[in-house]
Amino acid sequence: MKIFLTAIFLIACSMPALSIDQQGDDLRVMPKISLQDFDGKTVQSDQFKGSIVIVDLWATWCGPCIAEIPEYNRLQEKYAEKGVKLVGVTMASGKAKEVKPFIERHQMKYTILMGDDDQGYELNIVGFPTTYLVTRDWKIFRKYVGAGPSKIARLEADIEKLLEMEKQ
Secondary structure, eight states: OOOOOHHHHHHHHHSSSSSEEEOSTTBBOOOOOOOTTSSEEEGGGGTTTTTTEEEEETTTTHHHHHHHHHHHHHHHHHHHHTTEEEEEEEOSOHHHHHHHHHHHHHHOOOEEEEEGGGGGGTTSSSOOOOOEEEESSBBEEEEEESSSHHHHHHHHHHHHHHHHHHHO
């Protein structure tokens, strides 16, 4: 049974990204997330209101999550001046002292915070990575599950769409 569950989990982690559209007036509010920085200080998710936020829920042991790091570094650099923030929330990866060297080794250039593993259900995490694109008023514009080039392309197109909508 353990082998079966492990196989299902690995398949879910390696599948191409799926996106779930929630555009229009029916946008759901992103749940508040319990976050901590690497000094153990609480970071309120409300502090990100006013920015378009990419919230990437990932784990240090997740190969597809690791593969996305260079693309996320690129997106952060490209969109930072336009009010877009990328926040990586590490889940199921141990304590901060174990995660911090990983972040340095992989040269992650965007905000990384520690998530509360117990919030996986509330955040509807079915596999890693799970990524949310959140509007400036903290509503979910789109959810992506999985990884791959099509996910990054779709995410970037959605960022552009949100930025264009703000101009109107």
